[in-house]
Amino acid sequence: MPRTITFSRNVFLPLTNVCANACGYCSFKAPVADGCVMPASEVLATLRRGAAFGCTEALFTFGERPENEPGFRRYIEAAGYPDILSYCEAMSRAAIDLGMLPHTNAGILTYEELERLRHVNASMGLMLETTAEIPAHRHSPGKDPGVRLEMMADAGKLKIPFTTGLLLGIGETAADREESLAAIRDLHKRYGHIQEVIIQNFCPKEGTEMAGVPGASQEVIRETLRLAAGILPKDVSIQIPPNLADAGGLLSLGVTDLGGVSPVTIDYINPEHPWPALDVLAEIAAGYDLRERLCIYPQYCNPEWVSPELLPLAERLAKRTYG
Ligand SMILES: O=c1nc2n(C[C@H](O)[C@H](O)[C@H](O)CO)c3cc(O)ccc3cc-2c(=O)[nH]1
Numbered sequence: 001m002p003r004t005i006t007f008s009r010n011v012f013l014p015l016t017n018v019c020a021n022a023c024g025y026c027s028f029k030a031p032v033a034d035g036c037v038m039p040a041s042e043v044l045a046t047l048r049r050g051a052a053f054g055c056t057e058a059l060f061t062f063g064e065r066p067e068n069e070p071g072f073r074r075y076i077e078a079a080g081y082p083d084i085l086s087y088c089e090a091m092s093r094a095a096i097d098l099g100m101l102p103h104t105n106a107g108i109l110t111y112e113e114l115e116r117l118r119h120v121n122a123s124m125g126l127m128l129e130t131t132a133e134i135p136a137h138r139h140s141p142g143k144d145p146g147v148r149l150e151m152m153a154d155a156g157k158l159k160i161p162f163t164t165g166l167l168l169g170i171g172e173t174a175a176d177r178e179e180s181l182a183a184i185r186d187l188h189k190r191y192g193h194i195q196e197v198i199i200q201n202f203c204p205k206e207g208t209e210m211a212g213v214p215g216a217s218q219e220v221i222r223e224t225l226r227l228a229a230g231i232l233p234k235d236v237s238i239q240i241p242p243n244l245a246d247a248g249g250l251l252s253l254g255v256t257d258l259g260g261v262s263p264v265t266i267d268y269i270n271p272e273h274p275w276p277a278l279d280v281l282a283e284i285a286a287g288y289d290l291r292e293r294l295c296i297y298p299q300y301c302n303p304e305w306v307s308p309e310l311l312p313l314a315e316r317l318a319k320r321t322y323g
Pocket residue numbers: 008010057059103104105124125126127163164196239241258259260261267268269270294295296
């Protein structure tokens with residue numbers, strides 16, 4: 001029997017590019033300016049297209065704490081919401097109404113903010129990136145490893161099915177990668193909420209501080225996947241983005257998932273790397289049993305982990321997807 005490899009069919013909704021951090025590797029962040037909030041009409045149109053293409057996940061990923069950037073309030077208020085979290089809540093409800101499960105990565109949120117979003121999100125995410133203190137994060141208070149681990153613990157206390165991961169090649173050492181994976185394992189041992197760990201390679205972006213730094217080598221990716229397979233508990237999925245690395249050559253190293261893939265939207269964080277079409281994905285996973293999954297893994301599709309507002313949809317989709 002070939003081993004199963006999963007992926008999620010999603011639409012990517014970058015509600016805003018405005019961000020209070022300034023990571024040395026990021027080209028997603030943009031200044032406060034006209035158009036810095038994705039209009040609701042565009043969100044709704046994208047959601048509708050996603051629904052038509054059979055997408056089950058609405059991935060809301062955006063800049064962290066945009067309200068801390070001078071002038072942002074005016075734009076979010078003009079869109080009809082007091083803050084980005086209220087906007088995300090409303091758009092999550094719209095996704096649910098169209099039959100898609102919301103998954104949000106908004107950067108750092110407080111316990112109370114996580115609790116608010118939990119009502120309308122099937123799962124949430126935050127990349128740990130690394131437990132190391134690195135120059136690329138010196139203008140990003142939200143990338144302090146202590147702050148990130150604390151938010152992930154809060155998500156555990158709130159029983160939110162959670163996605164995290166490592167960003168490779170941003171100035172961390174091999175020992176840092178091992179420490180980062182061990183920290184994720186410890187969180188999961190305590191709370192049981194880590195459903196998947198993304199092993200993502202940094203891709204240099206023109207115009208950023210790290211433009212001249214080469215991306216993580218295939219050898220570093222392979223070494224980290226071996227470490228992950230050894231350190232992470234077996235019930236935690238190991239994800240590799242199929243548009244960033246030579247995923248096909250890495251699957252044999254314990255990879256179990258190819259992450260979110262969209263037939264509708266681009267990867268707004270790595271726009272120069274298009275998603276493979278679904279038939280190309282099948283080629284990447286040749287020799288494996290490629291299957292679609294939801295943003296919430298089957299072991300979490302129950303009232304302990306899913307809010308009452310989402311449970312009927314989650315159960316209906318789970319029945320169809322997981323059998
Ligand atoms: O929960 C997350 N999902 C991230 N995803 C989404 C992920 O692939 C899936 O949506 C999740 O596995 C949930 O199904 C990304 C997708 C990209 O194209 C690029 C970057 C990311 C980064 C994250 C992330 O930081 N957190």
